[in-house]
Amino acid sequence: MITYSHLDRIHAAVAEIPPGRVATYGQVAERAGLPGRARLVGYALRRLPEDSAIPWHRVVSARGEVSARSAPAEEKEQRLLLEEEGVVFDRRGRIPLAAFRWEG
């Protein structure tokens, strides 16, 4: 059933991403039943409280990059959290999606 907004569904989709794997914004949108609305995923993640249990750090751009945002510290934190899970970044600071992308 449709709830208050699509944000809840997006959060639920992100929660399904297993540790050590990543999913793209577009991928999350599709799994949330919102194909083509990747931008909305970024919006939804931005609304998450800091103490949220949603693994927001496992969502990256279609190019395997940690998306830029207003607070650079968060970008660094995201990369750190992913590396702690075993995700590897290449020399250009990108994640090889062929190896780490979550195949739902």
Next chain:
DNA sequence: CTGGTGACAGGAA
């Protein structure tokens, strides 16, 4: 209601 914005993606050059 109207207009600006964005944690994107895909195609063009």
Next chain:
DNA sequence: TTTCCTGCCACCA
């Protein structure tokens, strides 16, 4: 390959 440009549409002021 990489960078640039455009379409997209829910949100917010």
